[in-house]
Amino acid sequence: MPITITLRQILNAGPCYDPRVKGLLPTSHDLDAPISFREIVKKVGAEDAIWCFSILPGHDSLKRHFAVDCADRMKHLMTDERSINALSVARRHAMGQATDEELAAARDAARATSLDASLDAAWAASLDAAWAAAWAAARDAARAADSGDERAWQAARLIELTEAGEWAPVKPFG
Numbered sequence: 449m450p451i452t453i454t455l456r457q458i459l460n461a462g463p464c465y466d467p468r469v470k471g472l473l474p475t476s477h478d479l480d481a482p483i484s485f486r487e488i489v490k491k492v493g494a495e496d497a498i499w500c501f502s503i504l505p506g507h508d509s510l511k512r513h514f515a516v517d518c519a520d521r522m523k524h525l526m527t528d529e530r531s532i533n534a535l536s537v538a539r540r541h542a543m544g545q546a547t548d549e550e551l552a553a554a555r556d557a558a559r560a561t562s563l564d565a566s567l568d569a570a571w572a573a574s575l576d577a578a579w580a581a582a583w584a585a586a587r588d589a590a591r592a593a594d595s596g597d598e599r600a601w602q603a604a605r606l607i608e609l610t611e612a613g614e615w616a617p618v619k620p621f622g
Contacts, residue, residue, distance in 0.1 A: 451610040452482035453504050461503035467492070485610040494603035501606060510609055512542040517605055521598070534558035 456479040458467065467473045472491045473483075488497040501511065516539045526532050537554035540546035 449613050450484060451504070451507060451510070451613060452484050453488070453500050454482060455479045457504065458483075458500055463496075463499070486607045489603045489607060494599040494606070497603060497606055501610070509542060509544075512538070514606060514609055516542050518602060521601065528558075530554075530557040530560065 455473060455477055468475045468477060485497050485501060488500055519535055523532065523535060534554040537546050537550055541551045
């Protein structure tokens with residue numbers, strides 16, 4: 449079943465604008481009607497769709513998976529092995545194959561490379577808060593690419609993941 453969000457969920461999260469006021473949704477739009485992420489991308493763009501995804505309750509595994517996907521696209525910019533390792537551990541954690549302790553250790557090691565500008569995406573992908581990782585990794589990846597191509601890829605990947613439904617880790621840790 450596809451993952452959707454409602455206007456009520458969006459408004460309750462305190463967006464910087466009301467989609468109805470900007471004419472993106474009719475003023476009569478049902479607050480509890482499901483809105484697909486494909487529709488959000490089409491009407492307001494990838495950045496706002498990623499924000500909407502980040503505020504959606506639950507789906508932490510899918511959010512982390514998306515964040516790691518975004519950061520992985522910038523892996524070629526990572527110059528320190530600790531950053532690359534943090535990305536690898538974040539991917540395994542998203543798949544339920546690394547513990548919270550392993551993730552924390554990789555994050556701490558990667559933080560030690562904070563002078564490495566390419567670290568931001570990998571560090572964000574390894575944060576404990578999945579929504580923060582998704583937002584930061586997507587933002588940083590788009591900035592690093594300095595191109596609309598990266599936002600287009602992010603939009604397409606977000607749509608692909610949300611239309612496929614909840615992504616479940618292979619073997620979750622407690």
